[in-house]
Each structure stands twice: as structure tokens, then as C-alpha cells.
Amino acid sequence: MNYPINNQQLVKRDSFFSVARQGQTYLNLLYLLGAFPLGLTYFILLVVGLSVGVGTLVVWVGIPILLLTIIMWQGFASIERYLVRNWLHIPVPFIKDPRLVGAPLTRQFTARLRSPVTWTSLVYLFLEFPFGTISFALVIGLLSASIALIFGWLAYLIDTAIYNSVGGYNSYEFFIKINGQIEPGAMAFFAFLALVGIVALFASLHVLNAIAYAWGQLARLLLGMRNTALQLAEARAIAAQEHAKAERSEQSRRELIVNVSHELRTPIASIRGHVESLMMANEEQPANASAAQGQQGYLEIVHRETERLSALVDDLLALARAEAGELRLDLKPTAADEIVEEIYQTMAPLARRERQVTLTRSIPPGLPLVLADQQRLTQVLLNLVRNAITYTPAGGIVSISIEQPSPAQVALVVADTGIGIPPEDLERVFERFYRTDASRARSTGGFGLGLAIVRDLVTAMGGTISAESAVGEGSRFRLLLHVARTPAAPQSAR
16 A cells, blocks of 8 residues: 655555554554544634634724634644644645745735635645544544454453353353353354454554545645745745845955954054154255155155055945944034035145145035034045045146025035046946046046945935036036925934
């Protein structure tokens, strides 16, 4: 008889009498006996829950009752999957949707209601009550009849002994002679019945195994997922695992950048301080003017490259903190005109001395305060002004201006008369590590991070930034921020 032995071997051909040696046989019998009380419990609870829930929908009490009933039947289905897998050893394919892990309870609930498995499992639970009743009766009836046939001779001997001792009626008296002696053919008859009982017992075990196997296959169909749904769920599970792995790798990368950038700031600051000290000492030694001038040139190169390296480390640190969600802003009313004036006073001499570029500013009176982080807004404007100075040829002009396009917004504009940005590159200038000219000399200082960090910081402050440019005419970056203490202003940073 074909019968599933384990998960790997669903069908195995055994000899007729070996069924009694199979441990699986007794698990099948236990399941068939337990199906009756379980099925009865499922039937009563589900019928009562659904009936009361539907009947009380008009007063809204039925909604939580129905929700509780649905959760209950899903729990019953999980119990049955466990029993079928571990007792009947029938695989029930079922994979939880990884998209629902950690999702809100309402989303999980609605997704399960849309799943066909939820409703086929309800059918299974209702079918288990009549199945359990029949299987319980079959187990008790077949096994009792077989055992009665096997041990009938014992009842005959007991009854005969009672007849000989006290006399009277005997159930088997047609096998007893007048003098109370046992008929010689009686024991042969009972031996035949015992043989029939043994055969009937093993046949009953095979029948009950077949019933358990058939019910397990039905459970596999009603409690398990279809092949297409299973393949989709497996693909989603694999994708979720890969996504989690990628997230961990990305988080490790961010932490590495943060840690490395933070550690590099100290030696860079030390190098810069020593170079500046050497430059000052070199300027104070006029004895050998030509040698001092040569040394001063080398020191200026070292100092400039150190500044570039320090700027790169700061950019990487800001970028990594933004990606890791560690960028914290202190949004409060801020005077944008004071920040513009401070940047002008700092950068104007450097622009004239190092690039022969004129820096101007235009600040109208009576400007309102903006909602921003003062330190980060200064960093944003410095990045924009440095970029403008870098890409503006000698004799060009860079301007910083403030406008108020509406009562709720203030615009800070950085414009230049530089080389401009091609139209095909204008939409990508705020992407990380993107540079409009990949072959540009390193001395210009472009790493492709400055504008990306500017965009992240402006967005975190609740503002927007846009760029306009024409090749050969210059570029114009416009930063919009909310006016402080207005309904349109955001209340906190992300």
C-alpha cells in the first residue's frame, strides 16, 4: 500500500504486516482520534463567532467579534499546519509574506483577507468536524472489532470456567458437552477467529493510514499555498533577505565613512596648523628672499591641498551623517542678511587675492528672519560661493543677493559670470559624485559632493534649491527658505 513515511519520501511500498512496526502508524492513529475534539472545538467557536458577529453588525458590536473570529480561525489553521507537518509528515507549503513583517496591523489584516489561503483554511476547519467524527468512529470500531476477534478465545475460556464452577447459562454452551467438557473443535474455531482478527487488525491499520494520508493531502491543498503564490512568496522572501543584507552593508559603509572622516579631521587640522606656522615664520625671515619665496610657494601649495583635503573630509562626514540619519539641525529664526555679510567679509579678500574675482553682495533692508540652522545655512552659502569663485575666470564677478518673492519666503541667490553649465548636465549637478567635466584638473577642487550636500541640507531645513545656467555666461543658484513664525514654515527638522 502506498503511504507517506516522511517529508522526503511521500510514498513507500511496505509489506502487509510491517505497518505495525511503523512509528508513523501510531502518529496517524493519534491524529485521527484527536481530529474529533479539535474539529468539534473549531466548529463550535467559528459558528458562534461568525453567527454572533454577523447578527450584531447593525449595532457595530459585531465588527470586533468578526475580527476576533478571523484572527482565531487563522490561529486554528496554523495549528493544523503544524499537526499535518509534524504528525502526518505531509508538507504544507506556506510562506509568510516578507512585506508584512513589521507592517501595521491593519495592513497585515487586509492582506490576509485578500489571500485565498485564508478562505480555503476556513473550509478545511469546517470539514474537520465531520471528518473527525467519522475517523474517530472508524478507529474505535475497526480496532475494537479486530481486538475482539483476536481475544475471543479468552472470553470463551472465562465463560466456560464460570459455567463449570457455578453452572447456569453459558454464551458458548453449544461448544460444551452435557458433562461440561469443552468441545474439541471450539479452540480451533477461536484460533481461526484470532487469525481473522489479526488480518483484520493489519488491514484496519492500512485503511486508517490511507485515510490519514488522504486527509493530509486535502490539508495540503486547503491550508497550503498554490505553486504560483508559493513561488512569488519565495521570491519575495529572497528579495527581502537580499534587501536586508544590502541595508546592513550600506549601513556599515556609512558608519565607516563617518568614522574615517571623523578620525581624519584631527591629523589634517594638525598639518594645516603646522603649515600655517611655517608660512608665518617664512614671511618673518627676509634674509634670503629668493629661498624664502621658493619655500613660500611650496608651503602655499601644501596649504591649499590641505584645505582641499579638509573640505573633502568635511563633505564626506556631512554626507555620511545625512545618509545615516544622524544629521541634526537646530531650526530657529535666523538672520540671513548677517550670514551673507559674514560670508562676504570672509570670502571677498580671498577671491581677489587667489582668483582675481570680485565678490559683491546685495542685501535689502527690512528682511524678515528665516527658519534655518545658522551653522548649516552658513555651510550651504559657503559651498555655493566657493563653487562660483572656483569656476569663474579671472576678472569675473560673483554676487550674493537676498530677495523676498513672497511674504512667506526668502530667496538667497548666488550668481556668477563663470564658464556655465551645459543644459544636459544642469539637471544632474545636485547628484553625488557627479561633475560636469570629468577631465577637469584636480586643482579646481571639484569632488562632486558640494552641491549634493547643499541640496540635502536645504531639504532638511524645509527649503528648496534650483539652478539656472548658460554656457559661457555663468550660473545662478536660488535657495528658497521659509520665513520664521509663519504657518507655512516647518516646525522641525527631519
